[in-house]
Amino acid sequence: MMIELWSIALLIFCSILSNSRGAYIGINIGTDVSNLPSALDVVALLKAHQITHVRLLDADAHMLRALADTGVEVMVGVTNEEVLGIGERASTAAAWVTKNVVAYLPSTNITAIAVGSEVLTAIPHAAPVLASAMNYLHKALVASNINYQLKVSTPLPMDIIPRPFPPSTATFNSSWNSTIFQVLQFLKNTNSYYMLNAYPYYEYVSSDGIFPKDYALFQPLSAVKEIVDPNTLFHYRSMFDAMVDAAYNSIASLNFSGIPIVVTETGWPWYGGAKEPDATIENAETFNNNLVRRVLNNSGPPSQLNFPINTYIYELFNEDKRPGPVSERNWGIFNTNGTAVYPLSLSAFDNATANSSGVFCVAKQGADIDKLQSGLNWACGQGQADCAAIQSGRLCYFPDNVQNHASYAYNNYYQRMRNVGATCDFDGTATTTTIDPSYGSCRFTGSQNTSSGGGDLFPPTAFGPVGQTAGSSILQVQDIGCMLLLLALLVLHVDLQIVL
CATH class of the missing domain: 3.20.20.80 (Glycosidases)
Known part of the structure; x- marks a missing residue:
């Protein structure tokens, strides 16, 4: 009975995942x-x-x-x-x-x-x-x-x-x-x-x-x-x-x-x-x-x-x-x-690389700290940038300074919204660069290598339904995970029946 309940729960979870794919x-x-x-x-x-x-x-x-x-x-x-x-x-x-x-x-x-x-x-x-x-x-x-x-x-x-x-x-x-x-x-x-x-x-x-x-x-x-x-x-x-x-x-x-x-x-x-x-x-x-x-x-x-x-x-x-x-x-x-x-x-x-043009938005060297802080606050607030990676204990938290955090937030906002007119200015504290600012395990959104780090693990469209050719059998990462879990539950269910 417990296995059946877990199976139902997993199916619901997989259904939620399948409905949350890219546009x-x-x-x-x-x-x-x-x-x-x-x-x-x-x-x-x-x-x-x-x-x-x-x-x-x-x-x-x-x-x-x-x-x-x-x-x-x-x-x-x-x-x-x-x-x-x-x-x-x-x-x-x-x-x-x-x-x-x-x-x-x-x-x-x-x-x-x-x-x-x-x-x-x-x-x-x-x-x-x-x-x-x-x-x-x-x-x-x-x-x-x-x-x-x-x-x-x-x-x-x-x-x-x-x-x-x-x-x-x-x-x-x-x-x-x-x-x-x-x-x-x-x-x-x-x-x-x-x-x-x-x-x-x-x-x-x-x-x-x-x-x-x-x-x-x-x-x-x-x-x-x-x-x-x-x-x-x-x-x-x-x-x-x-x-x-x-x-x-x-x-x-x-x-x-x-x-x-x-x-x-x-x-x-x-x-x-x-x-x-x-x-x-x-x-x-x-x-x-x-x-x-x-x-x-x-x-x-x-x-x-x-x-x-x-x-x-x-x-x-x-x-x-x-x-x-x-x-x-x-x-x-x-x-x-x-x-x-x-x-x-x-x-x-x-x-899929629409957010990976090779252009990044970063904080200017020597910019006024108060203006940088205001820009950082706006980007992570009203600008709706994903600033989770610069929170304490996350991959892009260090170096722990306003310049670094502002660069990450500015770029995340810019890459997400530039296709609808966003600019890289932030009251004169930001500038564009073709040099990838990623470092160590911290990957900036738009980097050609997002295999690890604080940016999005995958570009939002890279594995969405649009990326599948008509009639293709390409499976999304979520689908594979759900299938493996369901298979494991099925094997466990059979083993339990044999033991009983």
Whole structure:
């Protein structure tokens, strides 16, 4: 009995570990495309670029079959046209799950169902049954005993948050509060996540010059242009972070917490009409490459640093059949012949050293001690640097002086946050260097050799899900440890039975 209890506890522990891996970048795949490649060709493209998470805007049978045995995590979509019927009848929801989920498991790794897309603004007449649709689908998953491996949620737009800045005061449009409350209650009860469609492009264009373009593109801002929430004093170095925080604060305004946000759509159009001057290849390339680096930084927005922002880029191919302005048809990162529209790496292997550029941020020699102490206090406090290694008895505690401790804290903060605009200044007490400041067993974050010491043992993205190629059998270190422990328990259990 004791062995069984330990086994259960270990399985729970392993489950917690598996859910705490690094953030990932996924891709949306739409079908309003002329000359859409075959499903097999699409999957070959995903494999070639090590894309491990996809969101299908519907439940296309060809794609679901082609994704079988690839290991790619798949989010399937209930179309807006299907939401009303599913929300009105449990039998319709059950039939949908049987046809579009159960039929493909376990070969196809379906992990989530997205119920509609921006239902509240796209088809407001279906809003009253949105929560019912989610509940019916979840109950169908329970009936098929697969609810433990799939999450159900619904992508919601930023439009339902009328004043997203400052993030600390953001709230949902009160006319939707009843529906949103029901959705949040469902997400909380089922341990699911909030799906957010967040487009800095639209926010920047509609701001009419209030926010600088660099802010929308994850580019560094000068001290004069820094965006600060006047209530929390959080510094927002990207519009993307501010939008995600606005959603978190809107959720909190309805007295919910602990519901993580997954960004189901974001991106930047690479071509637009005469009145869309910011839809350019240069801006799209800058935004999406910086977005990948930002997400794989593995940290959340300022108010929720421990919640990484898993994100799906919109989108794989241009959906040239879509109506609307020219830019609406030019979000794709690949052409239908498989060539890239612009250089973009979605692989964690290419980004695993994003924090290891060979540039370190250290305290200046001879800097004022009081200023250094203030900078150290800020980095370890509001800056959210990981300063555990410079605590008494840890590997980077000695030499025990402000200069050394400030260097470690400055660099940890800089390496964690530089991809979202952090600078190495600290009131003039810091400077960059290409000389690795690591010494002895103390390794500074960003060092090419982090095998021991006070920095992160592994770069946050090096062993995360994004680093696995589609269909690979690469095991994470946690998985190996859990497997060995379970094997040991199994052997012990057999030995005990033999003795008895």
